[in-house]
Amino acid sequence: MTAGEAAxxxxxxxxxxxxxxxxxxxxxxxxxxxxxxxxxxxxLSPPWFPGQxxxxxxxxxxxxxxxxxxxxxxxxxxxxxxxFTGGGRFNAEQVMPQIVALGITRxxxxxxxxxxxxxxxxxAIAAEIGAMxxxxxxxxxxTLSTDPFRYLVAPRLLAAVLMLPLLTAVADTIGIAGGWLVxxxxxxxxxxxxxxxTVNFLESWDIVSGLIKAAVFGxxxxxxxxxxxxxxxxxxxxxxxxxxxxxxSSAILIFASDYLLTTFFTHAS
Amino acid sequence: xTQIPKLAWKGVTKRFGDRPVLDGLDLSVAPGKSLVIIxxxxxxKSVTIKTALGLMRPESGQIELDGQNVVGLSEGQRRKLxxxxxxxxxxxxxxxxxxIWENVAFRLLNADGVPRKQxxxxxxxxxxxxxLDPAVADRFPSELSGGMQKRAGLARAVVAxxxxxxxxxxxxGLDPITAAAINQLISDQVRRLGSTAVSITHDLASxxxxxxxxxxxxxxxxxxxxxxxxxxxxxxxxxxxxxxxRPDGPIAHTV
Numbered sequence: 001m002t003a004g005e006a007a008x009x010x011x012x013x014x015x016x017x018x019x020x021x022x023x024x025x026x027x028x029x030x031x032x033x034x035x036x037x038x039x040x041x042x043x044l045s046p047p048w049f050p051g052q053x054x055x056x057x058x059x060x061x062x063x064x065x066x067x068x069x070x071x072x073x074x075x076x077x078x079x080x081x082x083x084f085t086g087g088g089r090f091n092a093e094q095v096m097p098q099i100v101a102l103g104i105t106r107x108x109x110x111x112x113x114x115x116x117x118x119x120x121x122x123x124a125i126a127a128e129i130g131a132m133x134x135x136x137x138x139x140x141x142x143t144l145s146t147d148p149f150r151y152l153v154a155p156r157l158l159a160a161v162l163m164l165p166l167l168t169a170v171a172d173t174i175g176i177a178g179g180w181l182v183x184x185x186x187x188x189x190x191x192x193x194x195x196x197x198t199v200n201f202l203e204s205w206d207i208v209s210g211l212i213k214a215a216v217f218g219x220x221x222x223x224x225x226x227x228x229x230x231x232x233x234x235x236x237x238x239x240x241x242x243x244x245x246x247x248x249s250s251a252i253l254i255f256a257s258d259y260l261l262t263t264f265f266t267h268a269s
Numbered sequence: 270x271t272q273i274p275k276l277a278w279k280g281v282t283k284r285f286g287d288r289p290v291l292d293g294l295d296l297s298v299a300p301g302k303s304l305v306i307i308x309x310x311x312x313x314k315s316v317t318i319k320t321a322l323g324l325m326r327p328e329s330g331q332i333e334l335d336g337q338n339v340v341g342l343s344e345g346q347r348r349k350l351x352x353x354x355x356x357x358x359x360x361x362x363x364x365x366x367x368x369i370w371e372n373v374a375f376r377l378l379n380a381d382g383v384p385r386k387q388x389x390x391x392x393x394x395x396x397x398x399x400x401l402d403p404a405v406a407d408r409f410p411s412e413l414s415g416g417m418q419k420r421a422g423l424a425r426a427v428v429a430x431x432x433x434x435x436x437x438x439x440x441x442g443l444d445p446i447t448a449a450a451i452n453q454l455i456s457d458q459v460r461r462l463g464s465t466a467v468s469i470t471h472d473l474a475s476x477x478x479x480x481x482x483x484x485x486x487x488x489x490x491x492x493x494x495x496x497x498x499x500x501x502x503x504x505x506x507x508x509x510x511x512x513x514x515r516p517d518g519p520i521a522h523t524v
Contacts, residue, residue: 145380
């Protein structure tokens with residue numbers, strides 16, 4: 001190989017690899033899109049598997065309560081302290097309850113609940129479905145005349161979309177309670193006035209917009225878990241990879257869609 | 270007029286990337302017969318079964334069930350077709366979140382809408398057919414030994430009395446005594462149901478117990494086919510090398 005050829009090869013290769021990764025990215029987006037449509041179609045049309053759905057309600061909703069609640073109470077408390085000190089710089093300490101309430105209901109409640117679910121649920125879904133793929137259980141299910149999209153994917157999507165808003169409502173309540181605790185015990189706010197300020201200030205849209213976000217995040221969390229698990233390949237390592245990808249991609253998609261939804265809601269109202 | 274085969278592969282090709290796995294495979298099984306496909310690892314045995322099951326799509330060629338092409342069927346048609354098919358997977362592929370009886374009755378419960386009580390009775394009947402104690406019905410797959418899992422997998426495959434049974438490496442990973450018992454059970458069940466059976470294995474004892482006929486797959490093609498009894502006497506060089514387990518011969522060992 002002459003020096004010229006070598007130089008050309010170096011010059012061409014980055015473009016080639018750029019092209020290759022672009023194509024791969026486009027292909028992945030397409031595959032996820034098709035998977036999402038198939039999953040949603042299975043979730044919205046019969047036959048359903050009520051037993052599987054109940055199981056997922058428990059796994060995704062009920063058993064996520066402790067972790068979501070703990071996250072919310074500490075975040076609410078820390079937020080109260082931070083806003084109190086920050087607000088103090090321009091003598092605005094007294095609006096702290098309102099800002100805590102707004103921050104929790106519109107942003108932190110849904111996002112933190114979704115992130116905890118990305119860690120807890122998306123990973124578990126990817127690992128379970130990935131292991132089923134690796135041990136041919138998904139193939140076996142198909143040969144038993146049962147659609148894995150209906151039996152495995154649809155219940156998880158439905159459960160996450162319905163449960164995450166409920167978990168967010170809990171997170172909102174507990175988060176505001178965390179702020180209230182710090183305000184009344186540490187910062188000497190009046191308990192009744194704190195609650196009255198919060199209630200008078202909050203509009204129903206503050207809460208509802210957060211719950212809508214949560215439903216979207218729930219779909220993302222379950223979708224990423226199912227997609228990466230379903231397409232896992234390469235044995236135990238493949239399952240590990242699927243789990244990592246599920247958590248990372250759901251977290252990123254949660255943040256990105258959070259920004260998009262917030263923009264949309266701001267323009268809409 | 271010649272009889273229409275129960276299942277036939279006609280010029281089936283399948284490649285993984287640049288590597289051809291099935292290279293114009295022609296193979297057929299007559300109704301009620303048991304065909305065993307033998308061959309080394311990586312010669313396309315699993316792919317052969319997976320194309321027939323629609324778990325993999327061949328690039329070209331036809332796969333015919335009762336004379337009807339089944340390549341490219343829709344999911345719905347495929348699901349209907351599967352009600353006539355039973356499969357025993359290599360690792361049994363039992364659902365580990367379900368009890369043994371729910372595994373055996375999976376098709377009855379989830380596809381056929383059989384009431385739970387009745388499905389359970391049929392599952393226990395199937396478990397008895399494969400000589401599993403009904404007491405295991407409420408246990409979970411992880412609590413069973415490999416041989417018992419295979420039995421449960423066999424019960425799941427035969428519970429709906431399929432027309433065609435597929436066995437993917439039924440004895441791999443079992444000790445010789447358990448393997449012999451599984452072979453005997455498979456051959457009993459196939460005879461009892463009068464089903465057509467297609468098995469893949471590299472276990473010769475298993476091939477001769479289960480099979481009426483044996484076909485040897487090498488390089489994505491059938492290189493020999495004959496009655497099970499001829500396996501020991503044929504002078505086909507591929508079969509001889511495989512049966513005698515010699516490293517030298519027409520089959521280049523790639524390990």
